[in-house]
Amino acid sequence: MIRRFQKFDIYLFFILILSTILNIYHIWKDDTVNAYYTAAVTSMMKSWHNFFFASFDPAGYVTVDKPPLTFWLQTISAKIFGLHGWSIILPQALAAIGSVYLIYRLVKPTFGQAAARLAALIMACTPIAVAVSRTNNIDSLLVFILLLATGMMFKAVKQQKVLWAFSSFAMIGVGFNTKMLQAYMIVPALILFYIIAYRTTWKKKLLSLIVSMIVLLGVSASWSIAVDLTAKDNRPYMGSSQSNSALELAFGYNGLQRLTGQQSGGGGGIGGGSSKDEGHPPSQQNDDDSSTMPQPPSDGNQNSSDSSNQSSSQEQPFMQGPPSQANGTTPPDMPSGREGGNGDGPPFGGGGKMGNGSGMFGTGTKGPLRLFQSELSDQISWLLPFAIFGTIGIFLSTVFERRRLNTKQKETLFWLAWLIPVAGFFSVAGFFHHYYLIMLAPPIAVLAGAGWVALTQLFQTETGFKKWLLPIAILVTTAFEIFILSTFTSTIGFGLSIAVGLIGIGSVLALFFTKGKAKLKQVISLIAILGMLITPLYWASTPLLYGGNSMLPEAGPQLATSSVSMSSQVNEKLISYLEKNNTGEEFLFGTTDATTAAPYIIKTGNAVMALGGFSGSDNILTLSEFKQLVKDGKIKYFYLSGMRGGSTDILTWVQKNGKKVAASKWQHLSSTETKTTGSSNSQSSKQSDSANGQRGGMENGTLYELSVD
Numbered sequence: 001m002i003r004r005f006q007k008f009d010i011y012l013f014f015i016l017i018l019s020t021i022l023n024i025y026h027i028w029k030d031d032t033v034n035a036y037y038t039a040a041v042t043s044m045m046k047s048w049h050n051f052f053f054a055s056f057d058p059a060g061y062v063t064v065d066k067p068p069l070t071f072w073l074q075t076i077s078a079k080i081f082g083l084h085g086w087s088i089i090l091p092q093a094l095a096a097i098g099s100v101y102l103i104y105r106l107v108k109p110t111f112g113q114a115a116a117r118l119a120a121l122i123m124a125c126t127p128i129a130v131a132v133s134r135t136n137n138i139d140s141l142l143v144f145i146l147l148l149a150t151g152m153m154f155k156a157v158k159q160q161k162v163l164w165a166f167s168s169f170a171m172i173g174v175g176f177n178t179k180m181l182q183a184y185m186i187v188p189a190l191i192l193f194y195i196i197a198y199r200t201t202w203k204k205k206l207l208s209l210i211v212s213m214i215v216l217l218g219v220s221a222s223w224s225i226a227v228d229l230t231a232k233d234n235r236p237y238m239g240s241s242q243s244n245s246a247l248e249l250a251f252g253y254n255g256l257q258r259l260t261g262q263q264s265g266g267g268g269g270i271g272g273g274s275s276k277d278e279g280h281p282p283s284q285q286n287d288d289d290s291s292t293m294p295q296p297p298s299d300g301n302q303n304s305s306d307s308s309n310q311s312s313s314q315e316q317p318f319m320q321g322p323p324s325q326a327n328g329t330t331p332p333d334m335p336s337g338r339e340g341g342n343g344d345g346p347p348f349g350g351g352g353k354m355g356n357g358s359g360m361f362g363t364g365t366k367g368p369l370r371l372f373q374s375e376l377s378d379q380i381s382w383l384l385p386f387a388i389f390g391t392i393g394i395f396l397s398t399v400f401e402r403r404r405l406n407t408k409q410k411e412t413l414f415w416l417a418w419l420i421p422v423a424g425f426f427s428v429a430g431f432f433h434h435y436y437l438i439m440l441a442p443p444i445a446v447l448a449g450a451g452w453v454a455l456t457q458l459f460q461t462e463t464g465f466k467k468w469l470l471p472i473a474i475l476v477t478t479a480f481e482i483f484i485l486s487t488f489t490s491t492i493g494f495g496l497s498i499a500v501g502l503i504g505i506g507s508v509l510a511l512f513f514t515k516g517k518a519k520l521k522q523v524i525s526l527i528a529i530l531g532m533l534i535t536p537l538y539w540a541s542t543p544l545l546y547g548g549n550s551m552l553p554e555a556g557p558q559l560a561t562s563s564v565s566m567s568s569q570v571n572e573k574l575i576s577y578l579e580k581n582n583t584g585e586e587f588l589f590g591t592t593d594a595t596t597a598a599p600y601i602i603k604t605g606n607a608v609m610a611l612g613g614f615s616g617s618d619n620i621l622t623l624s625e626f627k628q629l630v631k632d633g634k635i636k637y638f639y640l641s642g643m644r645g646g647s648t649d650i651l652t653w654v655q656k657n658g659k660k661v662a663a664s665k666w667q668h669l670s671s672t673e674t675k676t677t678g679s680s681n682s683q684s685s686k687q688s689d690s691a692n693g694q695r696g697g698m699e700n701g702t703l704y705e706l707s708v709d
Helices: 002-007 010-024 035-044 048-053 069-081 085-111 113-124 127-133 139-159 162-197 202-229 246-260 374-380 384-397 407-428 434-461 465-486 495-513 518-532 534-546 572-581 594-604 623-631 649-657 671-677 679-694
Strands: 587-591 607-610 637-640 702-705
Touching: 010 085, 010 113, 010 127, 010 534, 035 048, 035 069, 035 085, 035 594, 069 085, 069 139, 069 162, 085 113, 085 127, 085 139, 085 407, 085 434, 113 434, 127 139, 127 374, 127 434, 127 534, 139 162, 139 407, 139 434, 162 202, 162 246, 162 407, 162 434, 202 246, 374 434, 374 465, 384 407, 384 434, 384 465, 407 434, 434 465, 434 518, 465 495, 465 518, 465 534, 495 518, 495 534, 518 534, 572 587, 572 594, 587 594, 594 607, 623 649, 637 649
Parallel strands: 587 607, 587 637
Antiparallel strands: 637 702
């Protein structure tokens, strides 16, 4: 017991406490989180059928557009603790804390305890990692799985047991069933590390890698093949796919199209419409932002979005694009159809820098310096310059063993092989969101933490340019952080920039004026890197302090002044009317898209048909199939936004043959109808009208009662 206590690292304990606070505190304030995914969890709790296929709705009509692993864990958590925002967030928050611990465990055996502590601390303070982990998005769990795979590969090399290598690639397959091809981003690093570090003949290495690839592909494709082999009449439609295929979804929409930016979505309009995608300009793209989607009116008590969300308030998912795009073509660097479908949100929604940055989603201009541009740097890149210098320091501070790479160099190459391809992807990709950058957090944390130890050692023992690497790294990183902060001076002033500059410059001066005191120089060097962590830590704390956006997670002081997340309120009067007048129908009502349907699934637990999947573009039903559902008594009501543009067979039929339900029976009262009810009610209705106006004129929506003669 005493020996175990002596091995206990008190610094790691406090780092994990910090990570726990950043990732868990106040998550109970988020009721529905990303409603698209929360609706799926609500539905998956209803039956094993919905659970296995990750059905968006309780009726098993259409799935979400991602594989089910994360949602399985969220559903289990909701089963244990009840369906709450925090219970759905909890698996991701725990995964983030686990990732901090895994970083420590991966770094310590090779680079030492000091490097492990710093790497874990940097991981804990990475802004975008905290922001996404406080939502029900998938990425934090994916990173945790990839770190588990890394640990297995490291163990395979240290123990010289190939079964651990097979397990590592199997774990990547598990990651594939979390977020599909994104998990494969570190496969080159695993292969490289196995080749340079595993001690066996080339023939055995090749054979082992072949087996590993078979294991990888087998585990990866297991769920997709099971889905595709299931008769289509016995499972939900694969949301956002063009051919109702899980494999096509993985390698198309969630694969190559992410790199090119050509998001074709579900293959056209709703219900047997044209198979060509309607090209929309960026402000008309529809991901997960309820502010740009048609929805039934609410009771008027929801939060308003910021101006960036309001900018597209009159642009609905079925509006035709400009004449130049009417034939389905799109300009360069602009996706056709719609993006997202996974809770990724609209291109200019979410408030903050995402609302005014360059690039399709405010992600900067393509090029090798994209991660250093102001649009992305504050989310992930604070210590990226130091990590680069640290990598150089690691190689210069170690020597070859018999003309071969030593363990530190091999593991450094692994983290570089993780960092460089992923950074390369984000440098050229046409479609990604800020929170995808969490993929860069582990290698930056490790290379910066281990690099600090190497650079400090070089400063103490070397002369010439090797000695200068540490002060140069401090000054360059300090200058870069001040550059990032300069974008936010109107929000936070100059105080933080001055503090960072003084710590950076002061520590460099102290290093040179402190002679012959190695321990003191090490303390000064530590103060320098901790000073560099002040701003990332503040950024990481902003979702906790100011509230975050569950659809488009980001971090930063702009969260304090922008309402970044639309509330998922529902129209209680509509629900009351539908529940009173439904006569055993399977669907409470139907609507065009999942964003409209999601809050009502969460609120009632009943099935709501999202006719065209997430954004309304999936060709799930033909007109004859829809009419048969009406005839069979499975759907009786359909809500249609009054500001819809374009038409499809089903929506045209609904408008032509459906019986309009009087608005007074299901809508909230307008301000003109409540003038005589008193000032308090009048004020409430004004707020309601304001909310409706900000959400695309939803007061013009129409509820239809359907029947087939």
